[in-house]
Amino acid sequence: MRTVSKRVFSLLAAALLAAPAFAADPIKIGVYGPFSGGSSPMGLSMRNGVRLAADEINAKGGVLGRKIELVDRDDQAVNERGAQVMQDLVSNEKVSAVLGPINTGVALASYKYPMEAKVPLLINVSAGAPVNELFKDYPDNYVFRLAAGDPIQAEMIVSEGVDKRKFKKVAVLCDDTNYGQNGRQKMEDALAARKVTPVYIGKFKIKDTDMTPQLQEARKAGAEAILTYGIGPELAQLANGMQKLGWKVPMIGSWTLSMSNFIDAAGPNGDGATMPQTFIQAGASTAKAKQFIADYQKKFTVERIPSAVAAAQGYDSMYVLAQAIEQAGGTEGPKIKASLEDLKKPYAGVIATWAKPFSKTDHEAIHREHVVMGVVGKGEVLPPAK
């Protein structure tokens, strides 16, 4: 018995002594999002974008001479699961920062854990999560976002429908999740600012397959366009339902109208759907963006990125984070946060060149000028007509 414990002790001692030899332990970065279910095109594209960036960074020697190690967790787009996953990342895995998530509800259920543990959370897809709103309750705010938030998107959707296309009667159709209902509120606000009241406000549930009642109601109310906030499969059922009823009005909605599962499941019925985009695969113009697309296609053997927006935001968020860690000179949360708020070196990303993307009072990297309206056509998202 004694010899055994002695042996264990000596092994432990050897392990402890040997530890400094691995001075460069990896920097752990948590990545969470839905890697299964209806939101998975966004989750997987985001994760792949992050992975692509992390692999490139590691190939060039990592950050501070240390390798980046991604710890990815599937939150299944379930709010409670998001909270569990985040606690695991922060408390057990002890990650230095977290990238993700996709779903608004998941973000709402999970942001307080990194906030309390002083671990920066750089949201790279979720549009509905609160970011700058959090300063009120948390002056020491650890939540950042590199994605077009709902206020920007709702404003652009309404502007497209009411200002540009001059529709007077619009119907609002959103799913009943936190995401859909936040978006509905923001769109109603943007409409109210233009003194327009939607002629019909309807909602639907995730996995609903028959949208006949909602569409009939919208048609009866005389809607000239429908404004949507939902995710791919149900949005496709809306487009298909319109075809069935023989009633086709323009669909303008949040960026999720660019999801592959909308485009595929709606087929030709989805053509013309218009949505705000930070990145459009078919519209890539810079060398950096083209390189990113080529690398993504090669690494993950796909032609069309399932959600190019999520992939590009994932990629840029990883680089911005790496740059902040480099500048911080360490992986302590407060230091990374301080560098994110004052990023010295501009980083030329695939969406834009990020020069000081965040400040002490503004944690939103994406502003109106980074977003354009994309249109579905020929099975992909096309850039706006010039």
Place this chain on the structure above:
Amino acid sequence: MTDLLQLILSGVALGMIYALLAFGYNITFSTSRTINFAQGEFLMLGALTGLTAAVTWKLGYAGALFAAAIVGCLLGVVLEKAAIAPALKTRSAVSWILATVALGIIARNAAERIWGTDDARFPAPLGDDPLTFLGVRVLPQELLVIGAAALIMSGVELFRRKSIWGKAVTAVAADKDAAALMGINVPLVITFSFVLSSAIAAVSGVLVAPLTLAGATMGTLLGTKAYAVAIVGGLQSGLGVLVGGLLLGLSEQFTARYVSTGYKDTPGFVLLIFILLVKPSGLFGKKSIKKV
């Protein structure tokens, strides 16, 4: 008026889908007093197998139906041998519930591994262009679902009432011990009922997928709703599940249209609770006497 007809039509199409699945519950319940809680998952496996047959192997829609039927039969045998027979042997009232639920979870996870987690478009055999009757627009697939469901249900009822095999099934349903004494191979009849019910579920998958999209999670909600339908209509009655299905399908559509889309599922489930209170055996159910 056309608005109303349109609503009724899509309610009927939806209701027929529920009824078809609920019919599967009815078949196995009548012979073994057990039901398969993985019915929704079997529908999903049928749809995805059909998708592979139709799109990847290019066997067409008939090939898809055939492939799904085969997979359904196999699933039925596995289910009965693995989950039901042991429970019937030990007369355990709960183990079959857990076993079928577990099988459903396994099926869903397996489907996610094999076919991925995305929802795919299932090409409709008769095209996606709606037909117009009296101003009502209807997808050919909706008519196909209504027609096929009616055909399957009446076919099985006819078989139960007229053929010698069907009579064996009815005999087992009425009294297992007496049926055994009459020389009916009771375990075989029970296995057969599970094969039939699983095959119907799998074939329904191929029927509904062009309307609902095919994906690993498509069956869960349908399975739950079909269960409610079976309870409302009466687990013992074939006619009951048909009426229950139509009731739920129509109530969903009408509530969504005239009350609020948010309360869509409420009337159906309020009805479920009400029926359980006043007539636990269901609208058309016969009163079951539990022998101890």
